[in-house]
Amino acid sequence: MILKRLRLALGIISLLILTFLFVDFAGLLPAQKVPLADIQFVPALLALSFGTVTALLLLTLLFGRIYCSVLCPMGLFQDLTGRVALLFKKKKKRKYSYSPEKRWLRYGTLVAVLGTYIAGWSVLLSVLEPYSAFGRMVTHLLRPIYMAGNNLIAGVFNHFGNFSFYHTEIFLLSTSSLVVALITFVFIGYLAWRYGRTFCNTLCPVGTILGFVSRFSMFRFKVHEESCNHCGICARNCKASCIDSKSETVDNSRCVTCFNCTTVCTKKAIRYEFSWKKSAPATTISEDDSVASRRRFLATIGVTMLAASSQVWAKGMHLGTNKPWIRKSPLSPPGSHSAAHLNAHCTACHLCVAQCPSKILKPSFLEYGVEGMMQPIMDFSHGFCNYDCTLCTEVCPNGALKKLTVDQKHATQMGYVKFIKSNCVVFTDETFCGACSEHCPTQAVSMVPYKGDLTIPQLNTAICVGCGGCEYVCPAKPAKAIYVEGNPVHRKAEQFVDTNKKEVKVESFGF
Amino acid sequence: MKRRDFLKAAALTGLVTTFKLTDGMDLMAQKTAKKAVKTGGTSGTDLVAVMGGEPAQMFQKAIAELGGIGKYVKKGQTVCIKPNIGWDKTPELASNTNPDLVGEIVRQCIAAGASEVVVFDNSCDDWRKAYKNSGIEAAVTAAGGKMLPAKEVTYYRDITLPQGVKLKTAKVHQAILDSDVWINVPVLKNHEGALMTISMKNHMGIVWDRGFFHRNDLQQCIADICTLNKPAVLHVVDAYRVMKTNGPRGRSVSDVANSKALFVSADIVAVDTAATKFFGQLVDMPLESVKHISLAQDHHLGTMDLSKLKVKKINI
Numbered sequence: 001m002i003l004k005r006l007r008l009a010l011g012i013i014s015l016l017i018l019t020f021l022f023v024d025f026a027g028l029l030p031a032q033k034v035p036l037a038d039i040q041f042v043p044a045l046l047a048l049s050f051g052t053v054t055a056l057l058l059l060t061l062l063f064g065r066i067y068c069s070v071l072c073p074m075g076l077f078q079d080l081t082g083r084v085a086l087l088f089k090k091k092k093k094r095k096y097s098y099s100p101e102k103r104w105l106r107y108g109t110l111v112a113v114l115g116t117y118i119a120g121w122s123v124l125l126s127v128l129e130p131y132s133a134f135g136r137m138v139t140h141l142l143r144p145i146y147m148a149g150n151n152l153i154a155g156v157f158n159h160f161g162n163f164s165f166y167h168t169e170i171f172l173l174s175t176s177s178l179v180v181a182l183i184t185f186v187f188i189g190y191l192a193w194r195y196g197r198t199f200c201n202t203l204c205p206v207g208t209i210l211g212f213v214s215r216f217s218m219f220r221f222k223v224h225e226e227s228c229n230h231c232g233i234c235a236r237n238c239k240a241s242c243i244d245s246k247s248e249t250v251d252n253s254r255c256v257t258c259f260n261c262t263t264v265c266t267k268k269a270i271r272y273e274f275s276w277k278k279s280a281p282a283t284t285i286s287e288d289d290s291v292a293s294r295r296r297f298l299a300t301i302g303v304t305m306l307a308a309s310s311q312v313w314a315k316g317m318h319l320g321t322n323k324p325w326i327r328k329s330p331l332s333p334p335g336s337h338s339a340a341h342l343n344a345h346c347t348a349c350h351l352c353v354a355q356c357p358s359k360i361l362k363p364s365f366l367e368y369g370v371e372g373m374m375q376p377i378m379d380f381s382h383g384f385c386n387y388d389c390t391l392c393t394e395v396c397p398n399g400a401l402k403k404l405t406v407d408q409k410h411a412t413q414m415g416y417v418k419f420i421k422s423n424c425v426v427f428t429d430e431t432f433c434g435a436c437s438e439h440c441p442t443q444a445v446s447m448v449p450y451k452g453d454l455t456i457p458q459l460n461t462a463i464c465v466g467c468g469g470c471e472y473v474c475p476a477k478p479a480k481a482i483y484v485e486g487n488p489v490h491r492k493a494e495q496f497v498d499t500n501k502k503e504v505k506v507e508s509f510g511f
Numbered sequence: 512m513k514r515r516d517f518l519k520a521a522a523l524t525g526l527v528t529t530f531k532l533t534d535g536m537d538l539m540a541q542k543t544a545k546k547a548v549k550t551g552g553t554s555g556t557d558l559v560a561v562m563g564g565e566p567a568q569m570f571q572k573a574i575a576e577l578g579g580i581g582k583y584v585k586k587g588q589t590v591c592i593k594p595n596i597g598w599d600k601t602p603e604l605a606s607n608t609n610p611d612l613v614g615e616i617v618r619q620c621i622a623a624g625a626s627e628v629v630v631f632d633n634s635c636d637d638w639r640k641a642y643k644n645s646g647i648e649a650a651v652t653a654a655g656g657k658m659l660p661a662k663e664v665t666y667y668r669d670i671t672l673p674q675g676v677k678l679k680t681a682k683v684h685q686a687i688l689d690s691d692v693w694i695n696v697p698v699l700k701n702h703e704g705a706l707m708t709i710s711m712k713n714h715m716g717i718v719w720d721r722g723f724f725h726r727n728d729l730q731q732c733i734a735d736i737c738t739l740n741k742p743a744v745l746h747v748v749d750a751y752r753v754m755k756t757n758g759p760r761g762r763s764v765s766d767v768a769n770s771k772a773l774f775v776s777a778d779i780v781a782v783d784t785a786a787t788k789f790f791g792q793l794v795d796m797p798l799e800s801v802k803h804i805s806l807a808q809d810h811h812l813g814t815m816d817l818s819k820l821k822v823k824k825i826n827i
Contacts, residue, residue: 026639163657166662166663167663167666169663169664357637357639357640358637386599386636389637425725425726431728431729431730432706432730432802435721437703437704438702438703440760441760443762453706453800473635496762498762498765499765504768504792506768506772506789506792506793509560509772509824510788510791
């Protein structure tokens, strides 16, 4: 009872905080100071935080899959869905039932995830990794609703002269990621609504790894024959479908330590107890269901892939009357060092996307290739990278974006500026502009004398950091006259040299 | 309250707040405002130039010379102050208007009986960072004013500019349109594109779509927006620190001259002329090159001939 309440309390806190991190466009909760994302299993593994990984494995070895019951936001989302389902279900249907382990599907999925990852395709891991899948659901489905709600409240408050809320722009971050998030939500939501923690126990790679450990955990659940009257109430309340009340066995590899069974059992026949003194009970496996389930799984993945690839569009290309250009290399975010490093470490949780105050990080489509789908990419259509901002590198739990200091960021060239003179309004219209240079923090783009008093951009790519201020603000339409070309491997940006050091004294007004 | 009633109320409030005012209504609002301006300042001095003091102190001297803030701001009026808060930069880098100056103006408006003083800019950098790191948010709040958001199109309303040559319509921030009076508080900077950014260029921060300006003859559009049927009652040009090179953003303190000056006038052409001449002592900047100033004179917004005006120069 106490353990269940503790589980509930911790779970609610985790779910609320993690959800808020992904919807918080206003930066109310500093994500870099809330380490909940950093202690997620796969992110910690990819960040090579061996301390965290060891701690999580040790926790599981001692007490079972506590991670799944109080830390994993996807698990908590399923619990919440199941609870909401209770309100809609008829009394008779408010129950779970035992189902045998689908071992082939479990381990088959894990092998597929590991295999594709090792082959350089992190996309399958990204799709199934529970924390990242949750992050995407919140970023792409809940966040726009949260922002719309904020705008409604802001509208009312601002009307009465209160500006503690402000309007924010809502726009589609990425169609492909939205589709993936939607499928994740519908698929896992449906399973949770009908069957409880089926995802955790058949598809989730983390569930499979931790389940392998929890099978042997120090504390686990056991049915005591002498007290059990085979009423089956424990099995009906087991959202992991892992209690077989007929044979009085608990499959501890699938148990997510929710303590529902121990709470409902009136005979105290099922107990959570120290189990290292006895040998672990063997689990029975039925092969019958696994084939159907595997088909369903493969069909789902197939549909996901199909839906996503139907969205294939040309990348970064602008067509129109003036000269179009194509970005040859994708712009990987600050701290990513290279597209390759990003691809190897990112599971596309989109925390950086949700947190970016300049709204420039968005999920990629095929810019990094299919293998890097949904990983963050810089896009300058709604803003540009703030020169002094390092937030994304601070919030990334995977180490895919490595922490940068402001000085380190200033010395990194993520991409470099390119100028197409024939598109520039100074050239085409012979009018003043300079918007690009105006936004340039290093004057890699500076204005030099042109015809008469006109000035035209001149580049010094060595000192360019690739922030995209010039590209974002360039007024030329439809294709911009200035853009940033990505560096597949980030380079060192040279420091600009101050040229006007001499102090000028003024003693009169000059008129 | 019943759920249905609540939803109805919420929907209604939403409707009311998203309801757009028509041009006609705006014109009416502007007309009344303009009358207020005209009956406002009738001081003998047209332009005040101050040198050698601290920002707040120089403003105190200048406004006293013009007859006090009470000439421009009446008891009970709502005031909007529009500084330059374009960049996520600290005051030493002179990319934004000096926070002490903005704070002092807010303080004086409130002392003169203004019912509300609001401050905003359509920043280039992330506005939350710019408001904070410019020091302006803190200065305004401490003086009793209120910072308004401006980085979303819903805060802007369409206006027409009948006199505009290139710019005939624009979306202008509602704080400018709704306030009884507004005060323009630019910072004097070199601008690599428009050559200078002073009072007129600062108007680009009251409009939503700046890209249109850059696409359609920047200099002409800057002059056109100043024909807005509700001019600022005062232009206060901060030249305490002046960005002489690499403007308007600047790179480092080496772009900045500590010139300790301030220019105040209700004549936008005159004050920009004076400030450009002052700036010309730091870096060569012929007045004729800064086209938007003469284009504004063509719009009859003021005079570039300072000898026609009563100019007061104060050295502290």
